[in-house]
Structures are given as structure tokens and as C-alpha cells.
Amino acid sequence: GLPFTEPDKVVGAAHLGQSGVDEWASALLQFAGGIVAELSCSISLDQDNVLRIFGTKGRIEVPDFWFAGGNRDVGQGRIDLIRAGHARETISVNETRHVYSFEVDGAGEAILAGRQEFAWPGMSWADSLGTLRVLDKWRAAVGLEYEIEKPAKRLNTIVGRPLRTDGKAIGKRAIPGLPKPTSVVALGFEDFRTFSSGSILLDAFFEAGGNLFDTGYVYGAGYTETLLGHWLRNRGVREQSVVIGKGAHSPLCYPDVIGKQLAQSLDRLQTDHVDIYFMHRDNPDVPVGEFVDAMDAEVKAGRIRGPFGGSNWTMERMDEAIAYAERTGKQKPGALSNNFSLAEMLEPIWAGCVTSSTDDWKAWLTARQMPNFAWSSQGRGFFTDRAGRDKHDSEELVRVWYSEKNFGRRDRAIELANRLGKSPIHVALAYVLAQPFPSVPLIGPRTLDELEDSLRALDIKLSPEDVAWLDNGPERRRA
Template sequence: LYANDLAGGGILDVGGYPVSMARLIAGAATGQPFAEPDKVLGAAHLGQSGVDEWASALLHFAGGIVAEISCSISLDQDNILRIFGAKGRIEVPDFWFAGGNRDVGPGRIEVIRSGAAREVISLNETRHLYSFEVDAAGEAIQAGRQEFAWPGMSWADSLGTLRVLDKWRAAVGLEYEIEKPAKRLNTISGRPLRTDGTAIGKRVLPSLPKPVSLLALGFEDFRSFSSGSILLDAYFEAGGNLFDTGFVYGGGYTETLLGQWLKNRGVREKSVIIAKGAHSPLCYPDVIAKQLAQSLDRLQTDHVDIYFMHRDNPDVPVGEFVDAMDAEARAGRIRGLFGGSNWTMERMDEAITYAKKNGRQKPGALSNNFSLAEMLEPIWAGCVTSSTDAWKAWLAARQMPHFAWSSQGRGFFTDRAGRDRTDNEELVRVWYSERNFARRDRAIELARKLGKSPIHIALAYVLAQPFPSVPLIGPRTLDELEDSLRALDIKLTPEDVAWLDEGAERRRA
């Protein structure tokens, strides 16, 4: 319990019990088998051994439900479940056992209503806790199921509890030695990283010396090497080699994590790095060199392969930005393409014209939003979409590589969206229009015919453009990564693309 190298401490030893109970109760209160907290705050005492000897957490759920939980391996805490409401509370002493603690008699549920007598419900169950688990397992096996039926814990329920435990550990700063880069030289299975994957195909882009994968991986949400490396390994082993980073992502940790992984796995020369800098409000020419130097230090490399200015500043003459990026290319710190992310068509044209007239390397790539659904309002301040008809014609005429962020519409092509679903403010504000819903309807129709999901069609649409189009995907789990890869065997024709866009007559072979 006190060994850091064996993942000791209270959170992973007994923390799962209060977490599971809190998720169960929050789910029951909202009519679900379980609920996921949207916020996890934590505090803990880390002893000399480097593990949490006692810890507490606050879990916030939708609907204003808040759970306060604690666990320890060094303190004598009471094991009482308390549920508070506007009209009273419920207490369950020794809730570990259905029949109560064997040493103190039958279990009980106490209902304490405001201004009323305490009601005690006795549970005269004599069986031991584990006998219920044995019975549930036997029933599942006999029924041919691989997981428990509610109120037993499903796989999704168990994984949800584990995610909360990880967030709790992160909140208190608990990292085990085995999770650190120096100890994670191999994949989660214990074997070296494979480098011959072909599930994700590759293509050649102008000015890049090595082929790049059809999908680029963005991973700004990971906060530890142990979790991030699992996804990076899986993506690379599937054939992916294009990694999207940004100076501001995770306060710099995304670049640090990728740099650790590239060095740890020894695959820098097989990989293509996209870096971004000069995000507003620090969007000035002199910032580019300073931030790129910091990015290279975090990435543990002497160059990036593709560089984007993360925003534009129209108050600065575009030539000054071109000069700054050209200087980095001449110095060898950018060894491929550079360009703008969230830049307008007019500024890109102006930048290209300036470069040609002044003997500079011209911007050769763009990274705006692009998806089957057209962005109606910026998701964040300063965002630009290339999903308009004018942009598509511009990109096709110039054959400029486009690296599309939010390429799957940020949930618009899932069940989170719908003409009758208005609970998600961002979806409604950014994507809801009849034209987009008509495109969504056609994606659903085609998905049913192909045995896919609409989100696969949306990703295939971005890949099928008549210009070099590279979707940036941001899976948070292995399941999400594997699901995205299912889009790669969909080959849309130009007629399919036109039909998805505007409902024109479609012809499939």
C-alpha cells in the first residue's frame, strides 16, 4: 500500500468505492445507470513513500449535484454514506456490506427528514458481500453476457470510475514511477513499438521530404506521459506519423509530451511535426522565433516539418510575418511547409504575392476549420472556416495542402445534435442551419447504406476533396481512434461529395 513503484496509496486502493457510489447516486438522480462528473477537484497528503496516505475530492455533476468523497490508508475514517437533499438526508452506515458490519449487526438505511422522526430501514441480509458478485457473475455467464446488467457495473461504468480516479490522482499531483517516460520505453503490452503499420495510408505533399499519413493526430487533452503514450503508440503503429501541436496547447505540455515520446521511442526521423505559434494576443512577427525556439526545446528536436501561425493580426503588414517565417526556414528550424492557421483568403493571397515579389519562401499550407458542416460562427475568437464554396474553389485552384481542424464537426454528426436537440449551446450557435442539417441527413443516409456512422462519412468527405486535404483528429481514447480509422475504407467519388454538399444527383459504382 505504501509502495510508489507498485501504484500504492488510498486512491487506487479504496478510492474506487466512494467514486463508484457517487456516480451511481448521481445517475439515479438523473434517471441514468450512472453519471460522469464534469469537474474533479482533489487534495491529498503524499507521504515520504510518494503515495497518497489520505485524500479527498469534490465531484461536480450536471444538475448541480456535488459529491464529497475521501479515502485513506493511514487514517481511521468512518464508512458512512450520506445523501443530502432539500428536505433531509439519508445515511447508510458501513455501506460496504449489504447486511451491515458483521461485528455490529444488521445493516440499515436511516432516513432523516426535516422536522420528522428518524426512519430506520433494517437490512437483514446474512450473506457476505462477495456472494452477490459470484451470483451476478454466474447469471451473466449463463445468459451469455460478458458484463453485468444494471445495477451491476457495466464495462462503461467501470471505465468511467477509472477515469475519475485518474483525474483525482492528477489533481493531487500523484504520478507513479512506472508512469514516467524513463520507465515507459515500450508499449503498454510490454513490447517495442512497431513501425510497419499500414491501416493509415500515407501521401506525398509538396516541399515535404517524407510521406505523411492521411490523418494527423492532435492530442492536447492528455496530462501525463502514461496516458498520452498509449494513444501515440496506437496511432503510430496503425501507420500514422503526422503529429499536430501548438505552443499554447496544455500550457506547453503537449509539446513536452510529444518530445518525450519521440525520444523515448526513437522515431523522430520517421515522424512529421506540425508546430504552431504566435497565437493572439501575442501575434507579432518577433514572437515567432522566440516561441519556436521554446517549442523546439520542448519537442527535443532541432526543427519542425510544418509551421503555422496560429492566428493572424491584420494590423501588422503581412510581409513582416512572411519575413519572420522565411527566416526560420532559412535557418533550418522549419524544414518544409509554413503558412497560416485561421487566416482569411485575402491575407493568404497577399502573403503569397509578397513572397513572390521579394524572393521569400511563399506560404504553402493552410490550417482552417473545414468539414461537411459549415461553421456559421467562430467556435473561438479569431477562427476562420474554409468550408465555403469560395474557399473550396480557391484551394482547388492552388492545390494548396489544407490541414482541417474540427474536421468532424465537433459532434454535429453524432446523436449529440439534432433539430430537436438544443441543449448544447456551442452546437446550436456554430452549426445549426437547415443547410447543415440537410447535409447531416444525407450523411446519415449514406452511412446506413455503407454500414458506417455519419461521423465516418464526415471524415471521408474531408479526405475526398479535390485538393490535398488532411483532417486533424483529436481522439481521447483508443476506441475513438479506432472508430476514426473506420472512415479510411470509404472512397467517396466526386459525385458523392457533390451530393453530400448540395444534394446533387449521386452516382456510385
């Protein structure tokens, strides 16, 4: 019943010629419902241009499907139905006009009707963008990247001008232990696998006023750090930027891993330091002082030039680490990166994850004024239409977020969003920003639209009463 669908999986192979062009390429696309499609194209092989659709009772063939009868050089187009036990049935396409003339007519009709896309069965914008996403995956699978897309040639933004540095849409704030102000939200971008695609989002975030970038040793098997390193050097904005580094993710969560992985991260990032550093996990089997010693050594070496701390650390281990540093004269852990959102995480999303959304954690963060760089700050879809008391399609949403307490908070976020002309996900992000301790949401948009939508939350200024009402309800209402 859908007008189009996108594959769940794309794998491909290709032969890249001396010029870097794919002289032949093949792809295998896997769709929901067990549908598999095979594609191939070339400029150097003599392939037959036939579309074949196979079913359990036969197949359909469309010779020269590029034209379907709309090319006088090919002759009359046809569609062949071949069924087991039946004679071949041919449907003639008696059309002499060239196929591209239909596109011209379709565009003209849309313009005259005041539309910006084709009417069905023409391709919609969404369908076209879906095709481009598939092509991106195909190209990534075969390693096809043109010279103009590489960092050495992409010196300007997508519109061809130098990067602007005076953006004000994203505000700045001070973080204890950092010598320069940071944007109120941090950008995560681990889904990008090419400089040409990732730099577009990095440019847009920076030009809006963002300067805080979240990376990790394990993200993208190292490519996230490599991408940011190319971009920082290419755009010349390392000094204006604040880089979060993370390392020692389980199972390699040991003190002697910190320095080794940080050295590799700095090489990828093309810099000599990170501004903030987190251990990506904790290992309770190791005395906490050994981790503090390892991070303090990196501070003394100048490779960490701001606060360090733990990501997915418990309150008890943070207290123990701070106490150890105070006793021994080492730098104290000064930041945390745990989950924090309006919806309280019921079970870990991934093994070893820790949430700081509970009342005890909020009191601890407020008392210590400990900065928390909050991952999954918008509840991973809980505040969108993907969730609902009657929706159980997503195992993760149900397992991690579904409770009556969270649904009550979601209801209040919807109510407030309706009053403000925003969406519930904007209210959820504004809630994280409005905490009585330094709270920095990590956002991970995959497109410019998603980035722009997230930034709409920055217009919302919640009072302490608003925050309390969103948490607990039911009397407080914003006028």
C-alpha cells in the same frame, strides 16, 4: 432516470507520502442539477466509514457502507433515516454473507447467461469506465503519478512489447515541401494530461500507420508538446514522424514572438526542428511581410524544415503573403490550417477562426494546390445524433452549423452512410479526404474506440461525383 451519471467537475487535494502514495485524499464532485458529493479516503488517518446523503428534509446514514451487513466482524448492517421532527428510523440489513460473495455470484450468473457484465443493479462496463474517468481526474487534480507511469519507465506499449513500425491501416501521401511522406490524417491529442494515458493513443495511431502529429504552443499550457516530446524520444521514432508546430496565438500574435515561442516548443518537443509550422492566428494590424520574414528566418536557421503558413488566415492575407515572398525571394507560405468540413461554418467557433469550406475557398485551394490541414473536419458533432432539426440543446451546434444547406448535406451523408454500412461521420471525414487539393483532416479522438471509429472512414473512396452530390445534391446517387 439514468442508471448512473458522471460529475461535470472534479477537484481534489491529497497528501503524497515519501513513497509517492496518496496517504490521504479528498475530492469534491459537482453534478448537474446542483448535486455535490464529497469523498475522502486514507491509509494513515482514522476516518469514520459512514455514507451520508443530505437532502432538504433530512439525511440518510449508512455506517460501514463497505460491508452493509456483509461482514460478521462489523455486525448487523443498518441504514439510518434521520428526518427533522421525526425519530431516527433504522432499517436493519440482516445478512451474514460477506459482501464480496455477492460479486462472485453476480459474475457467475452473468457468465452462465452469456453476458459480459453484471445485470442491474450491478455496475455496467459504462459505469465502471465512468468511475475510472473520475479517478483519473481526481489523480490529475492532486498530481498523483506513479513511477511506472512516467516516460522513463514506460518504454513499451500497454501490452508490454516494443512499438511496431509497419502499420498500413492509415495510408501515406506526399505533401509539397516535405521530404518524407505523411499519414493521410493527423492526430491531435491536447486533452491528455499524463504520459501513461496519452502514450496509449499515440502508440495506437503510429502502429496503424499514422506519423503526423498536431501540436501547438498553447495546447494544454504546453503539456501537449511535452507529452509528444517524451513519446518521440521514448519510442525512438522522431525521424519517422512529422510534427506540426503552431505559435503566435492571439493576443501574442507578433513577428518577434514566433522565434521565442518556437524555441520553447522545440525544448518541450526534445527536437531541433518542426516539420510544418503555422502561425496560430493572424494579426491584420501587422504588415504581412514581417510575419513572412520571421518564418523564413526560422527556415534558414533549420528550425522549420518544411512548409509554413497560417492557421485561421484569410484568403487575402495568404495571397498577400505569397506575393511578398515571391517579390523578396523568401520562402513562400506553403500550407494552410483552416476549418474545412462537409458542413460549412456559419459563425466562428472561437474568435478569430476562419473556415475554408466555401466555394470561393475551394476554388482557391484547388487552383493553388495548397495543402489545408483541416481542423474540426467532422463538424464537431453535427454529423452525429447530437444534432438534428429538432435538437437545440447545444448552443455551439445551433450557432455554428445549423442551416438548411448544412442539414441537406447531413441528410445526404446519412443516406450514403446507410448504403455503405458506415456512419455519417465517416462520410464527413471521407469527404475532406476526397478534395481535389491536398486536404489533411486533423482528428482528435479521446479514446481508442474513437480512434478506431475515425479510421473506418479510410475505407470510403469518394468519387468527384460523390463529392459534388454531397455538396449540392440532389440527383446524384451512388449505386
